[in-house]
Amino acid sequence: QVQLVESGGGLVQPGGSLRLSCAAPRIIFRSYIMGWYRQAPGKQRELVAAITSGGFTNYTDSVKGRFTISRDNAKNTVYLQMNSLKPEDTAVYYCNADGLVFDYWGQGTQVTVSS
Numbered sequence: 001q002v003q004l005v006e007s008g009g010g011l012v013q014p015g016g017s018l019r020l021s022c023a024a025p026r027i028i029f030r031s032y033i034m035g036w037y038r039q040a041p042g043k044q045r046e047l048v049a050a051i052t053s054g055g056f057t058n059y060t061d062s063v064k065g066r067f068t069i070s071r072d073n074a075k076n077t078v079y080l081q082m083n084s085l086k087p088e089d090t091a092v093y094y095c096n097a098d099g100l101v102f103d104y105w106g107q108g109t110q111v112t113v114s115s
Contacts, residue, residue: 001035002024002025002028002097002104003025003109004022004023004024004095004096004097004104004105004106005022005023005030005106006020006021006022006093006094006095006106006107006108006109007020007021007022007023007109008020008109009022009109009111010110010111010112011089011113011114012085012111012112012113013113013114013115014085014086014087014113014114014115015084015085016085016113017081017082017083017084017085018082018085018111019079019080019081019082019111020033020071020079020080020082020093020095020111021077021078022034022036022077022078022079022080022093022106023074023075023076024076024077024078024097024104026076028087028097028099028104029071029073029076029077029112030053030073030076030095031053031077031099032053032097032098032099032103032104033050033051033053033097033098033099034050034051034069034071034078034095034096034097034098035047035048035050035051035069035095035096035097035098036048036049036050036069036078036080036093036094036095036096037093037096038089038091038092038094038111039091039094039108040088040090040091040092043091045094046060047060047078048060048063048067048093049063049067049068049069049080050069050096050098051069051070051071051078054103055071057069058103060084062088063082063089066082066083066084066085067080067081067083068080068081068084068102069081070078078095080093082111083103085111085113086113087114088113089111089113090111090112090113090114091098091111092108092109092110092111093108093109093110093111094106094107094108094109
């Protein structure tokens, strides 16, 4: 069974930063589109950012200029650097590996932005 292992969530004050990490099996990481989604209470899960194996990135408008997705091919890990966090960024963040036919999800990590 494919496992995506996430880490890095937590509680941060508005304006603060967090970095999420997601480690994937090498065979998945090398060829799948890696992404981060989030789901806030009472809302649908939404794509936050994604990165292809070639390094092309995509962001939802609300995080552009504040979040950066990156990948370390040597560690089979994708990161989401989140800066200038706002209360509306509060959600459970999920790592996703999209292979177009199959996709896989991490267990989710809670990010809470509050003073």
